[in-house]
Amino acid sequence: MPMMSRLLRIAITVIAVLLHILSFILNSLRSLAGALRKILSTPNRCFHLRLIRLKGQHLSSLPHNFSCLQDLLFSLCGDGKATAVTGDSMDSDREVLLSFKSYLESWNPTERGKYNEWETEKQDVCQWPGITCTPERSRITGINLRDSTISGPLFGNFSALTQLAFLDLSNNTIGGSIPDDLNRCHNLKHLNLSLNIIEGELSFSGLSNLEVLDLSVNQIAGDIHSTFPTLCNRLVVANLSTNNFSGRIDDIFIECRYLKHVDLRYNRFSGEIWSGFRRLVKFSVSGNRLSGNISASMFRGNCTLQVLDLSGNGFVGEFPGQVSNCQNLNVLDLWGNNFTGNIPAEIGSISSLRGLYFGKNEFSRDIPETLLNLSNLVFLDLSRNNFGGELQEYSGGSLNGDIPRKYGNMPRLQALDLSFNRLTGSIPASFGKLTSLLWLMLANNSLSGEIPREIGNCSSLLWLNVANNQLSGGFHPELTKMGSNPFPTFEVNRRTMDNTISGSGECLVMRRWIPAEFPPFIFGLESLTKRSCRTLWNHVLKGKCIFPVCPTGSIVGPLDVSGYLQLSGNKLSGEVKANISQMKKLSMLHLGFNEFEGKLPIEIGLLPLAFLNLTRNKFSGQIPKEIGNIYNLQNLDLSSNNFSGNFPTSLNDLSAMSKFNISYNPLITGVIPSTGELTTFEKDSFLGNPLLQFPSFVIQSGNNNTSSGERDNGRDEDDEAAIDMLAFYWSTFSFYVVALVGILVLVYFDCPWCRAWLRLVDAFTVIIAYEIKKPRDSKSHFK
CATH class of the missing domain: 3.80.10.10 (Ribonuclease Inhibitor)
Known part of the structure; x- marks a missing residue:
């Protein structure tokens, strides 16, 4: 008993010492914060203070009078976030850049980009990689650290660079949310944060001078209505594609008078489309949840569109022929919607078209002959519609012929996709004239006859798919020449x-x-x-x-x-x-x-x-x-x-x-x-x-196939039981260790509640012994 008493006293002493050390550390931190308040309460004592580094300190608060230090440029606290009071000269800009470099190095200790070449020895900041200045080299106006292996949160002190107009941090792995500080960069005209992993919501109400905004390929979410009324002042390019934005877009760009390029692909926007897209140069909303009709009025007046991408949404109804008013259109992509009716014949008058995608809709059987007048067409996708019977020439109201021979008069065509329709007839020999054709997709129709020998003249044709038709004849030697010179x-x-x-x-x-x-x-x-x-x-x-x-070493050339x-x-x-x-x-x-x-x-x-x-x-x-x-x-x-x-x-x-x-x-x-x-292959490969x-491995694998499922099930049940029992044994062992320590303590403190506890332990021990001896298939009280 005396030995037990000494051990107990030693344990209590050790605990007391640890508590004393912890209390000392906490008091030290409090005194550091207090000392800072005391020092900074007298501005004269830090009149020339420009930079404070407090990295590694865990301060609960900073003195309120930090904001009175006009020369203070940067403070790096233990949580990695930057706060600052700005300066207004090239010297202050230089200090901010050095602070930015230090911040980046703290998050990127090994792989570093061009900012690693920012050297303090070089006084001329304008010669640092990725930095641009005013013509008189008096202030910093641009930072370009694109593809610079930057990770970690976004730097929180760009607003200290009061003349910053250009910021490109794209193609890095910057994470976290966009700090409020960026919203105070009032002179910013070009902002590119694309190809990162930024999240949170968008709030740029302070960037009224912004002309180019690219946030594509991030994880930013939420509604954008609160941002765009302000951004619309001078905005020309808005790329928000491949994020998690949501909400409606039918009214957010109304005040954007200078807007020309809008890319909202691959988000979660819903509702109807913005009707004023005709005055843009590019409008892409592919891969959203938009719905409703595309009306003829959306194309009236002056149409400056070059790219219109509505693919992968839920638009319905007939597509209006008034799209022909957009005579500068290069790409019209309607793929993957629910458009019905006929393809407008007026589209054939848009001679500038190079990409035309009508696939996966419900357009009816008539394909207008006027499409074949598009001599500049490069990609034509008419797949997965309801085109049936023979692919008609549409001439004077009469329907006749097989796939029109005029497809051979489209010399620039590189891809033709007519797959997954109900087409009959034969493949025209005129396809042999398409020497630029890379793809010919005719699969899953009811085409018949032979594959024309003239296909061998398609010297660029690398990808031919005519699967699941009723084609007959042989594999002609001429076909081996196709794709010989793409x-x-x-x-x-x-x-x-x-x-x-x-x-x-x-x-x-x-x-x-x-x-x-x-x-x-x-x-x-x-x-x-x-x-x-x-x-x-x-x-x-x-x-x-x-x-x-x-x-390296592949037969296929580089x-x-x-x-x-x-x-x-x-x-x-x-x-x-x-x-x-x-x-x-x-x-x-x-x-x-x-x-x-x-x-x-x-x-x-x-x-x-x-x-x-x-x-x-x-x-x-x-x-x-x-x-x-x-x-x-x-x-x-x-x-x-x-x-x-x-x-x-x-x-x-x-x-x-x-x-x-x-x-x-x-x-x-x-x-x-x-x-x-x-x-490595089972017997199914040799049946x-x-x-x-x-060899024996094949025979055994084959014989085992018939009952493997049953044995697997049985083995799973046994494994489950074994795992349960193993956990049970370990828990029992842990219980005995705790109980033993408890007994030693209770013996030392002899009291009524101690004796009651011992009786409870004794009863529990009896239950455990019963559970161990009981057969596995019987139910356990612990379950």
Whole structure:
């Protein structure tokens, strides 16, 4: 008992010492704040005070008379937020920049941008990277730290730079909300905070001189009605795309007399559209929740529109032909709405049109012939509508012919999408004149006849999709020439495409025109955030590889986008000839669900394929071992054919392969290797091949398939029980430790309530012992 008493006294002493130390620390902090108040209460004692650094101190408050120090420029407190009283000279501007640099370095200790070159030794601030000054070099007017690996909250003392007119911090990882200080930058004309992770709500009522506002690709939310009446004074460009803004937009731009470019894509705006958009140059509201009709009155008067993007909303009714009043229109995007009726024939008079997207609406069967007069058209999307029967020429009220031959008179056309309609008839040979055509999408219709040999003249045609039609005939040798030389088209796009389709739904376009199962682009599609869409789309149109599609050493060249040939789901027949090896840019070949026959040429091993699907045909002979040379191959399906002979073990060298199927080729013989890439596939990949010899791993996986579900369920139940019991045992052990300590204390303090507690512990121990001994399947009181 004396030993116990000494231990208890020692423990109490240690606790008292810790409490004393904590009290000392708190009193020290209070005294620091008090000392600051005392020092600063006499201005003469800090007459030349310009900079105070209090980083690391935890002050509950600062003296109220800080605001009396006119020369004080910057104070960095422990929470990382900056407060300041401004100066009004180049010296004060320089001090603010140095404070800004210190602030950035505190949030970015390793990776730093151009601000790292702001050196105190260089007195001329105007020579610092990213800094611009007045012509007489007397004040700082601009800061450009675009793409400077900046993270952390936004700096809170820009208003100290009283002549600041230009601020660009785009393409960084700045987070948090926009500080109120920025609202006091009254001379600011250009503000770009795009491509960051800023959140919170927008409140810029003090920026009445702003001309350019770009907040795109952030996480800013809320209504914008409180901001735009003030901003509208001089605003020319407003880009709020790819945020979480909400509310109505039908009346917020009424007072914006100078506004020319409005981009509100990918937000949550709702209600009706602003009716005054015709006086803008660009108006994009793609990917919102807008609804209602587009009336003819919206296009009356002087229309200066060049880009009108209404895609991905819920607009209804007929689209008015008065849009022809906008004779400067380059892009008209109506994709993904509920428009009905006929496509206005008047659109054919807008000769400046280069992008026309009518897909995924409910337009009726008549396509006006006047659209074929648009000789400058680059992209034409009429997919997913109700166009039925034959794709009509609309001439003098009579309907006749197949797909109009005049489509061959659109020399600049790079993409034609007529997929997912009810079209019949044949594919016109005049398509062979479209030497700039990159995409031809005719899938999921009822087109018949042969694929015209003239398609081989489409030297730029990398992406052909005619799947799920009723096409017949063979794979003509001439077709192997298509896409042989797309570089003239890519070169045109490199020179002229920068402003053609930019801002007209790049994400939607890429997802429509690049198959999801297309392995060369699968990483690109998965990474298609709204931030990266424009860059990826720009690369595709200019023939550049999309990282990581083209790693170092890839067969596909660094400036050569690979193509695909999708012919599945038709009635095509005949043999595939050796000259298929001429398609040097082909990465996806899908011939499945047809009637092709004969031997597969060994030259197929010369193609840079990532996807090869020949399922459900009548191919025969031995599987070419040369397929094992296609090192980029990721998806190989040779199932349901008549292949025979020895299984080529060279396929085991395809290390990039993630999908493999040779099932239901009953004449294949040989042995599946027991090591290598093929060991990663289940027996389902080899079903229906009785002459093949399988290693033990395949047999076991196949035998296990039938009862795996039952065993998995049973194992899950056992695991659950085991986990419960393990937790139970640990909790019991913890209880005994606590109880033991409690008993020792209670023995030392002998009292009535102590004895009652011991009786309770004794009863609990009996219950625990009962629970441990009880069978698992019985119910537990603890449950």
